[in-house]
Amino acid sequence: MIPSVYEDEDHRGRMRYTLTETEHGHAWGVCAEAEGLFGEPQRGTYELFGWVPQAEVHGWVGNRVWLVPDDETLDPWLLEDAENSGQLLGTDSLVLTGLDDYEGPPEGHRGRVRVHDGHRWLGSCLEFARVLPREQGAHPLVLRGLAPRDQLRAALMKGTRRALDLEQAFLEIQDDQGEPLTERLLWARVSTWRPSSYGTDLIDLELDGELVTPVPEYARPIWERWLAGPPDTAAAWAGLDTRRRWAWHALVRERACRRTHRDRPAGHAYELDGRHVTDEPGLYLALGEAVNGPGGYFGGCLAALDDCLRGTFGYTAPATLFWRDAATAREHLSQALSPGGQPYDLFGVVLNLLAEGGVHVTLA
Template sequence: MIPTVHVDRDHRGQGRYTLTDTGSGRVWGVCAEVEGLFREPLRGTYELFGWVPDGAEVRGWVGSRIWLVPEDRALDAWLLEDAESLGQHGGADGLVLTGLDDYEGPPEGHRAPVRLHDGYRWLGSCREFARVLPPEQVEPPLVLRGLAPSDRLRRALATGTRRTLDLEEAWLEIRDDRGEPLTDRLLRPKVRTWQPSSCRTDMIDLELDGYVAPVPGYAQPVWERWLTGPPDTAGAWAALETRQRGAWLDLVRERGCRLKHQDRQSGHAYELDGRHITDEPGLYLALGEAVNGPGGYFGGCLDALVDCLRGNFGYTAPATLLWRDATTAREHLSRVLAPEGEQYDLVALVLEVLTNGGMHVTFR
């Protein structure tokens, strides 16, 4: 969440990016351009030995969330996010996968068989896997170009000691072209260098180390669309593939949780366009737009949906929801897989949550 900030009076300029100290809420500086925001994050690489696919070969992008389930169930399933297949290794019976594993990736040294699924279907199994350690990589800096620095930042740079150049923890707050808060990124920035900017003599280009969460390339078109402002027509996400829909949902969630929604009176009738609900992000995007219009948010998972039904997100119970083309969601989401591989009906669970929250659902 973007914290309340106290902008220095002399630096109330308009800019897309604001660097704000998380402790005091004071602004370090404001700029209109950032380099290094969009780049591929460092990925883990795994070789799966004795790979046996369940059906088609696993090629290219595999899925947003790939679960590795130990066949002996001695340990919980592990998550590999945004996984890609590099294919078989050297013609052997192995498969090489890359992905983001910082959250709850596989433990080092595990040698027992595992099965893999993407939340929708089983992909295959292997007798063991090993993490391939990548060569040492240096994180590129985050460059804030044309930054209007606060007096506090100017003093820190003028002092120039290791202590003053360690900004400890900061939010990079990001606004759209309308000046509305869109999202933020948490940084632990240390000043690498700075120089006068070519934009104006009173501005600088500031290079920071310690950037935490880059935006991957596949999400960049989604961000660029949202940076122009929220969509004014429903279904702008419909043509996107699943991981881009996930990126769209992330921005919808972050923006939606900042907005102050005016709850409608009870008895309101909503209408859900179900034609494009072919995956889980699509389900929550369509539901959000049904309740709160284009780009609207109304939950991004079951627990969040429960919270939204309690109020403060545009909804007051009781109400009705007409779900059009529900067969699409039932076809794609009635037999999904939990992390450990158990099959469940996501559509049925969503309907149960809606009903318990006072939403009477009908279909057409």
């Protein structure tokens, strides 16, 4: 078992980070600080020609933005965490960036494409083109104050290029209470290492492999909050905007996947504080806390909510849910759009899903 605390005469503290080999699961080492964890992920960039707006699009556009080709033989295409880079001067083009996994309609697609954010139509364009990004070098990840395990010590002593290529690894992350929080996958190649000022027998290990999913800078304060430990009061996320609520929910979900949940017995009565359910992440954060307390998880989309209702996430059917201030959710979530752009009532769908899962809901 990997110890969560490493102590010597110079350095005392809980180790947040464990560098773990993916194939066999052995630990290369543990440390208290990871420099370079935050950065900007590689984003796809698209120029939308002949942009005709239907709504104002400024800055951050949405967590899920769908491009829907008029040609129904093609499925809608998703941009996650989409941003508007502005309209190009002297043109009628709009530039959007987002996380797209390099998937979407064919580059040669011709024809009108409509764009929506899951709640409203943003506009349409005559055609689009993918803008190839400039080559970006990998940002180093420096594990400071690392307590190396024997296998890592042997690799460093050998010092060959092959020995220093640790290949795929997980950076497993726990909070300051020693509980698993999340992890990041990376390709770990040692570029250099040196004795650490953190303490005797500790090293600063620099890896030149890039993180597969770096943490965006805008999420840093949320991560720092969760690294200190889970919230002890409900709705600690209430003051966040929608983008940062999704970042908060991502940690809620990832933490939940690393914990064992004890289901409450059937017949339990839950209460949901609906005052802050003004957007989709607020809905799932409030549901999670109603079932599992502050920082609790109970779905992040309709499919995940359905899974949670089947058990092993703190709930056993049947049960009751008293939903306070339900009018807030009804006002903000009744008009939604499917990926293909068909309108539906998200609030109503959630109520139906809860009922099908054995939850008797009382709205107040």
